[in-house]
Amino acid sequence: MPELQQSYQDWKGQSIQAKRSQLKGESKDPPIPVHIQKEPPFWDVFPEKPEIFKLVVEARSLKVLRLEENRQTKEKVIRYTRKTVTGSENVDIASTWEEAVQVLQVLACRPDKEEIQRQVTAKLIENETNQQKRVLYEQLIEYINQRQVELEKEGGSDSLEYKRELKVIQDTIEAHKLYSESSSQQDTHKASETVDLTAKILENDGGAVGQTRTHVFCNKCGHKNPAESNFCSNCGSKLERLI
Structure with a gap:
């Protein structure tokens, strides 16, 4: 089974390289198809490698990897941006997040994995x-x-x-020691200030208690959100409504 997986990954790598060449206007035929349908429901029965899954989650959360539309093919793709001697270019690696984890295990995509890892590491260590x-x-x-x-x-x-x-x-x-007690205390202090600010706003609105509210403030960052929101559109925190 591992040998079969390796053979399939080699085929997948050739397919990816051929598609990228075609998108650049180069003439390169893809390998002979091995699927009986255009979009297989899955292409690897083995669990993904934990370190690759971790990399994709980190890259996605830090926006190194992102979901966009390829303007040429009109397809939704997972891509990243890398610098070249002529500027920046977008590199498509997969059509879904699940596939992205599998693709980055392919030998032909090792340069992509290394570049994504480099960008993720740079973002994580640049926090002095x-x-x-x-x-x-x-x-x-x-x-x-x-x-x-x-x-x-x-x-x-x-x-x-x-x-x-x-x-x-x-x-x-x-x-990376991104969380500390001091940051927690700052959150508490900011939340307290937000509560006071909200109370003043309600008071200035003529005592809006019992009336229909049109907005709700985030207790973490103070951002003003629509009343029906459950999460802050600015920081993503769950909204706590004042009674």
């Missing part, structure tokens, strides 16, 4: 000041909060996929 660490921490928290919303139909915070990604985010935060 407390402010930089806090910004990075909030970005990771915003991502995992958003994933909880996206996985709501699968159980939200109880889904296995959410728990796997949450573990990666927690380990990243701890490994």
Whole structure:
């Protein structure tokens, strides 16, 4: 089975290289198809490597990897941007996040994996000041909060996929010391200020208690959100409504 997997990954690598050449206007034929349908439901029965899964989650949360539309093919793709001697270029690696994890295990995509890892590492180590660490921490928290919303139909915070990604985010935060008691105290202080500010706004509005509210303020960052929102559109924190 491992030999069969390796043979298939080699074929997949040739397919990826051929497609990239075609997108650049080069003439390169893809390898002979091995699927009986255009889009197979899966292409690897083996579990992904944990280090690759971790890399994809980190790259996704830090926006090194992103979901966009290829303007030429009109297809949704997972891509990253790398610098070249003539500027920057987008590199498509997969059509879904699940496939991205598998593709980065392919030998032909090793340069992609190394470049994505380089960009992720650069973002994680460029946080010398407390402010930089806090910004990075909030970005990771915003991502995992958003994933909880996206996985709501699968159980939200109880889904296995959410728990796997949450573990990666927690380990990243701890490994790079992005969270501290001081930041927690700052959150508490800011939340207190937000409550006071909200109370003043309600008072200035003529005592809006008992009336229909049109907005709700985030207790973490103070951002003003629509009343029906459950998560802050600025920092991703869960909104707590005042009674």
